Amino acid sequence: MLDPKLIRTELDVVAKKLANRGFTLDVEKLATLEEQRKELQVRTQDLQRLRNNSAKAIGKAKASGEDTAPLLAAVADMGDKLNAGEAELREVQQELDSILMGIPNLPHDSVPIGIDENDNQEIRRWGEPQDFAFEPRDHVELGEKLTGMDFETAAKIAGSRFSMLSGSLARMQRALIQFMLDTHINEHGYTETYVPYLVNADSLRGTGQLPKFAEDLFQMGDDGYYLIPTAEVPLTNIVRDVIIDDSDMPRKFTAHTPCFRSEAGAYGKDTRGLIRQHQFEKVELVQIVRPEDSYDVLETLTGHAEKILQALNLPYRVMSLCSGDMGFSSAKTYDLEVWLPAQNTYREISSCSNFEDFQARRMLARYRSANGGKPMLVHTVNGSGLAVGRALVAVMENYQNADGSITVPEVLQAYMGGIEIISAE
């Protein structure tokens, strides 16, 4: 959520920045509602004050044994008036809130302005895509040859966009998870965290998935639970409604969780293989930081995700997403794109964002600075470190051999009982 004060005082500037990400702000409606809100709120609070004073006077009169009848008569119709006023205010406030909750974050000044992914800006590249002496196969073909990847059985058990891994490939996925977690815990200072995979609506509102993107989520029956689309939701909501002591800042969480996405509106997109699934594994990085640190942290956190790719020796590039391609809650996002030889292109494998105080304001996540004073909103920064399914795809495709076997990256061998090569079983 944006700062309501900012919207009040600099509506035109806000509208202009939002236009850069393709969002049209109904300036006139907002201004009208805000005017109504102000008038109604002042009037209602005034009535409440009157009521409070009258009630006190009646209490005193009664205590001293005076006749309260005239006082009671004077406030006879106040209740109705107040109720009507409160109802009217609530209505306007709710409409205002629902508009506010649907406004995306403002892009940071360093974000390239653009319409879609074609306007994203490449920041740097790491590693050299290798020249294969043969025609590289894609991961689906490799998986078939190795017999460890089964989409048909998954479709039977669940449906389309699900997958099943078995044998060495399943083990390699687990190795990737362990390797990522260990790296972030031991080398990057994150706290390993185990979180619920079902969350309530408040948590999803806090991070920005609700109210606008309900169709992307899997909702459980009518008990109010949703499957998490990312560990960002439970991890970030750890600090919802919390005032963090300065000495406990920053907070750094990492977790491995499955992620569930309905992928509504993605029909026909990336239907082949593991790239876009209803269920996938991800290791997530979340940092709760002081406002002045958040942009430095975005760089280091992105570096933490890059570290994994480097250790796996997978070529990648870092893209700064343009204003039009960024997610709803983000002020600035770097995507890491890994090289996939079969597709002869780079594909997203991690997304690292600074949300500034956008999520913090929705969650009322604050900290008290060392020199006291009012609690201040924290900044939240998070990123995938990394998407595990896609990492598995990248390893398979980049480490494939002419005979369809796959060399196990050195850093994963210890996690796989010393296996150096995966071949058909």
Add this chain to the structure above:
RNA sequence: GGAGAGGUGCCAGAGUUGGCCGAAUGGGCUUGAUUCGAAAUCAAGUGAACUCUCACGAGUUCCGAGGGUUCGAAUCCCUCCCUCUCCGCCA
């Protein structure tokens, strides 16, 4: 799932014949006094959100959440959530 108890400020813990309760008391914390310094002691201060105001300041809301009764609710009524104890079941 069954039975019972309970959810109050940073913590502990009063307040349940509705009014003087944003809330006693103790602890903690901050500042000051005392001290060479510290401990102890004494004094004062110490919740959050929001609104109006250039500002000083004023006001509203919040005692798990949401409704209701009332001129007035932490206190009464209803619904829901959560915690604890015992029993059952279960990995």
